[in-house]
Amino acid sequence: MKFKSLTVYLLVSSIFLLCLLSILKIMSTLQGIDFTNLNISQNFILGICLSLGLLVVGNKLNHFIKIFSFTSVFTIFYLYINESAPIWYYISVFIVILFFSHKVKNYNLNYLKEDFVSEKIIFDFITLFGIIFFAFVILFPFYIMLVTSFKTQIALLVNPLDFSLDFKKDLSDLFKSYFVIFDTYNFGRYILISSFVSIGTVIITLMFAIPAAYAVARLNFFGKTFLSSSILIIYMFPAIVLVIPLYTVFSQLGLRNSVVGLLIVYTATTLPVAIYMLQGYFKSIPKEIEDAGIMDGHSWFGIILKIIIPLSLPAIASVALYVFMIAWNEFLFSLMFLDNPKSFTLSRAIQYLTGDAETPRQYLMAGSVVVTLPVLIIFIYFEKYLVSGLTAGSVKG
Amino acid sequence: MSDTLSKIEKRTAYTLLLPAVFLVFSIILFPIFANIWISFKEVSLKDIRIPEPRAKKIVKSISDNNSELKIVYKLRNSSLIQKISDIEFKDKLPSNVIPVDLDSRCEFKSKIIKCQFGEWEAKYRENFEVLIKNENNNEIDKKVIKSQKPSLSGKADNILLTTNFTLKNFKKVFYENDFLDLLLTTFYFTFFGTIGAIFFGILAAQLVNQNFYGRSFMRSILLFPYVGPVVALAYTWTLLLDPNSGTFNALMVNFNIFDEPINLLGQKYMVMNIFGFELKLRLALTTVIFFEIWRYFPLAFLFILARLQAVPKDLYEAAEVDGAGPLKKFIHITLPQITAIISILFMIRFIWNFNKFEDIFLLTGGASGTRTLPINVYQQGFAISDIGMGSAVSIVIVLLLIIFMFIYFKLIGRKANEI
Numbered sequence: 001m002k003f004k005s006l007t008v009y010l011l012v013s014s015i016f017l018l019c020l021l022s023i024l025k026i027m028s029t030l031q032g033i034d035f036t037n038l039n040i041s042q043n044f045i046l047g048i049c050l051s052l053g054l055l056v057v058g059n060k061l062n063h064f065i066k067i068f069s070f071t072s073v074f075t076i077f078y079l080y081i082n083e084s085a086p087i088w089y090y091i092s093v094f095i096v097i098l099f100f101s102h103k104v105k106n107y108n109l110n111y112l113k114e115d116f117v118s119e120k121i122i123f124d125f126i127t128l129f130g131i132i133f134f135a136f137v138i139l140f141p142f143y144i145m146l147v148t149s150f151k152t153q154i155a156l157l158v159n160p161l162d163f164s165l166d167f168k169k170d171l172s173d174l175f176k177s178y179f180v181i182f183d184t185y186n187f188g189r190y191i192l193i194s195s196f197v198s199i200g201t202v203i204i205t206l207m208f209a210i211p212a213a214y215a216v217a218r219l220n221f222f223g224k225t226f227l228s229s230s231i232l233i234i235y236m237f238p239a240i241v242l243v244i245p246l247y248t249v250f251s252q253l254g255l256r257n258s259v260v261g262l263l264i265v266y267t268a269t270t271l272p273v274a275i276y277m278l279q280g281y282f283k284s285i286p287k288e289i290e291d292a293g294i295m296d297g298h299s300w301f302g303i304i305l306k307i308i309i310p311l312s313l314p315a316i317a318s319v320a321l322y323v324f325m326i327a328w329n330e331f332l333f334s335l336m337f338l339d340n341p342k343s344f345t346l347s348r349a350i351q352y353l354t355g356d357a358e359t360p361r362q363y364l365m366a367g368s369v370v371v372t373l374p375v376l377i378i379f380i381y382f383e384k385y386l387v388s389g390l391t392a393g394s395v396k397g
Numbered sequence: 398m399s400d401t402l403s404k405i406e407k408r409t410a411y412t413l414l415l416p417a418v419f420l421v422f423s424i425i426l427f428p429i430f431a432n433i434w435i436s437f438k439e440v441s442l443k444d445i446r447i448p449e450p451r452a453k454k455i456v457k458s459i460s461d462n463n464s465e466l467k468i469v470y471k472l473r474n475s476s477l478i479q480k481i482s483d484i485e486f487k488d489k490l491p492s493n494v495i496p497v498d499l500d501s502r503c504e505f506k507s508k509i510i511k512c513q514f515g516e517w518e519a520k521y522r523e524n525f526e527v528l529i530k531n532e533n534n535n536e537i538d539k540k541v542i543k544s545q546k547p548s549l550s551g552k553a554d555n556i557l558l559t560t561n562f563t564l565k566n567f568k569k570v571f572y573e574n575d576f577l578d579l580l581l582t583t584f585y586f587t588f589f590g591t592i593g594a595i596f597f598g599i600l601a602a603q604l605v606n607q608n609f610y611g612r613s614f615m616r617s618i619l620l621f622p623y624v625g626p627v628v629a630l631a632y633t634w635t636l637l638l639d640p641n642s643g644t645f646n647a648l649m650v651n652f653n654i655f656d657e658p659i660n661l662l663g664q665k666y667m668v669m670n671i672f673g674f675e676l677k678l679r680l681a682l683t684t685v686i687f688f689e690i691w692r693y694f695p696l697a698f699l700f701i702l703a704r705l706q707a708v709p710k711d712l713y714e715a716a717e718v719d720g721a722g723p724l725k726k727f728i729h730i731t732l733p734q735i736t737a738i739i740s741i742l743f744m745i746r747f748i749w750n751f752n753k754f755e756d757i758f759l760l761t762g763g764a765s766g767t768r769t770l771p772i773n774v775y776q777q778g779f780a781i782s783d784i785g786m787g788s789a790v791s792i793v794i795v796l797l798l799i800i801f802m803f804i805y806f807k808l809i810g811r812k813a814n815e816i
Contacts, residue, residue, distance in 0.1 A: 026648060026652075029648065029651065030644070030648075035651075035652075036651055036652065036653070037652065037653070038652050115720065115722070116722030116723065119722040119723045119724050120722070120723055123723040123724075127603075127604055127607060127609075130600060130601070130604045131604055131609065131615060134601055134604070134615075134618075134619060135615065135618060137691070138618055138619065138621055138622055138691075139618065139621075141630065141633045141634060141637060142621065142625075142633075144633060144636070144637055144644060145629065145633040148636065156642060157642050160642045160643065160644055160647040161644065161647050161648065161651060163644075208416050208417040208420060209417060211413035211414070211416075211417075212413055212414050212416070212417035212418070214413060215409070215410040215411075215413040215414045216414075219406050219407075219409060219410035219413075220403065220406060220407070220410070221406070221407045221410035221411065221414075222407070224410075227414070227418075233802065234421060234425055234426070236748055236798070236802060237425060237429065237795070237798065238749075238752030238754075238771070238794070238798075239752075239754070240752055240754045240771040240774050240775070240791070240794070241428070241429060241432060241752075241774070241791040241794055241795055242424070242425060242428040242429070243774070243775075243778070243791075244428075244432065244435065244774070244778050244784055244787045244788050244791060245427070245428035245429075245431035245432055245435060245788070246424070246428050247445075247778075248431075248435070248440075248445050248784065249428075249431070251445050251446065252445065252446075252447055264420070264424060265424055267420060268420045268421055268423070268424030268425055269424070269425065271417055271420060271421050272421060272425075275417065300409045300413070325624060328626065329624075329625075329626040329627060331626075331627055331628055331755045331759075332754055332755055336779070346626075347626055347627075347628040350628050350629065350632065351628055351759070354632060361636055364632055364636075365632075365633070365636070367629075368626075368628070368629030368630075368632055368633060369629075371626045371628065371629050372625050372626055372629045372630075375624055375625060375626060376621065376624065376625065379617070379620070379621075379624045380617055383617055386624075387620075387699065
């Protein structure tokens with residue numbers, strides 16, 4: 001039993017350490033350091049030695065003395081095995097090994113005798129590894145997007161691995177791609193159009209959705225159950241089946257290539273989910289408050305304006321943010337409807353730029369950063385509202 | 398009394414609902430029905446433009462003092478395939494200016510030249526001339542004449558509104574379009590994309606449901622791919638995976654994991670040798686599926702996390718007392734608690750992945766074996782310009798969707814209400 005858990009511990013912990021060091025090595029390679037070998041087998045053995053040492057010493061030494069001495073020794077071993085590199089890389093290796101030694105502080109020879117210990121070890125390390133894995137996999141493309149926008153096409157073609165930034169350069173040199181996309185490629189205009197369309201969609205959607213949601217939530221009328229159950233079904237129908245008829249009709253009405261056409265379509269496609277989210281919230285408002293409003297002689301519109309809207313501001317905010325993000329990120333309709341660069345939205349403009357094979361990639365990535373950044377900032381800042389919006393509007397996407 | 402109140406209530410309800418219902422009806426429901434109509438017609442992209450009569454006005458001097466002028470109207474039918482009938486032409490002259498020897502099709506009344514041109518065949522062209530002169534032999538300002546634009550109107554058949562129907566489109570969809578391959582690709586993409594997203598969603602939710610430093614930060618990061626604009630993310634991936642200068646391939650070759658760069662998005666098959674068996678992997682499709690999983694597992698994560706946080710803690714404590722290990726706890730407590738939400742997620746994601754267009758379009762454009770049904774709608778309708786075919790494929794999508802939704806409401810509609 002003890003032997004089994006010992007083996008599991010050694011294997012799992014050293015695989016974990018190996019992954020950490022490999023990720024560090026990959027990231028350092030992208031800073032222009034010339035590594036060509038992950039040294040898997042040697043670093044793996046090193047990891048087993050480190051884990052075993054830490055386990056055997058256990059609580060016999062003061063925790064800090066223990067991890068610092070072990071880390072120093074093993075960093076030196078690691079440097080001896082691997083290629084030479086600048087000093088900051090050694091420091092990062094030291095920090096990674098220190099982190100690792102600190103994480104395994106709970107494990108000692110007595111702990112390995114407990115029940116289910118091998119399962120626990122696997123779960124613990126999967127958790128640790130999972131966090132680092134997910135963070136790495138998700139952030140890596142965003143990192144590449146950001147860093148590419150500061151590099152030049154030629155430098156990247158010469159060495160696609162060198163993403164190091166030269167901060168000694170002029171700031172205007174570093175941000176050159178951003179100046180270029182605003183000066184030459186008109187991105188200022190596209191940002192304005194995208195903002196106008198997104199904010200317009202939010203306002204019109206709310207104007208239509210609030211009264212409708214109120215009616216669905218509170219009033220009795222013929223066809224109510226049918227309507228409320230068909231809202232979500234309508235929402236499930238995809239944009240791609242609407243594209244051809246809307247394209248033909250909008251062409252004939254002259255609404256194609258116009259911001260108005262986009263506004264109409266975006267509003268209609270976001271309305272069902274907005275109504276669905278809002279009516280759920282309206283139902284949770286106590287009916288007595290409205291009855292008091294009726295007593296005071298308010299009309300239905302007065303009740304909506306003076307009672308319902310002030311009481312449901314959080315829900316309205318989350319609907320607004322959710323609709324804004326859908327409209328800002330929307331691509332299919334802007335691809336189909338807009339073919340005049342004068343009325344492009346940001347997404348369409350980036351897609352248009354990629355159509356030209358000669359557009360240098362740093363401009364594309366700078367454009368991508370420009371379209372992504374507002375959404376991410378809004379998301380981080382209003383996360384609380386947005387997460388509830390995402391859960392309620394579950395089906396989009 | 399109560400009767401009138403309920404009447405008022407009904408009327409208010411309808412007024413409140415009308416704008417939203419009208420908009421949704423005209424932009425979402427109407428096109429679905431219009432699709433049926435178009436799918437039975439032979440229409441191509443260029444037929445959509447309604448033919449209209451056009452005129453270009455040229456003013457020429459014929460006398461020295463410009464008291465007489467010649468106006469040439471270059472008339473034409475804008476359509477190359479359709480005729481226009483009942484064409485009416487109108488142009489206005491300044492006061493004191495009258496036409497001379499006006500064409501028999503026209504008449505001059507209260508400063509307006511009005512002509513009935515009757516019918517124009519497709520590609521029709523004519524140079525229509527009018528002589529004008531000033532009654533007092535004064536000079537006529539050419540610019541004034543030039544700035545007045547003639548107006549034309551006419552009736553043309555809208556090809557979309559005629560009643561010629563054909564089954565050709567559907568025949569083509571099923572027999573000339575590699576329909577089986579199309580369907581299989583769509584199902585591969587949908588199924589594996591859904592399963593993968595749910596798998597990673599469970600994993601991530603299980604992680605974030607534990608206590609560790611920076612947990613809420615981790616939760617925000619996990620949602621980044623889902624909230625980011627698809628255009629930016631898809632192009633970042635294409636750059637990353639580019640075989641010639643992409644970072645991914647460069648890294649792999651640098652660390653000797655690949656012998657040579659692999660075109661992950663442009664290669665249809667990859668032959669793999671596993672235990673002597675030759676396996677043909679649909680490479681580009683697999684890459685696209687991975688992108689799909691990367692982008693949409695956050696949604697599954699969010700839902701499962703919400704459910705996990707609602708699981709009572711004492712269940713786990715009781716299990717611990719009974720001597721259950723982490724694996725048993727996961728299988729016997731966590732999994733049963735999340736099966737309902739997983740089945741709902743599966744259906745929702747399945748339907749949405751089935752309709753996914755942007756991601757594949759931006760990554761591969763439907764090339765190298767990634768042609769799914771939605772991509773085919775675009776290819777038929779806009780790349781080949783066959784609107785009728787595109788509509789027919791849309792109809793196939795709608796029919797399959799209705800089947801899925803039927804299954805969804807039959808199987809788990811009741812469960813969905815319980816949550």
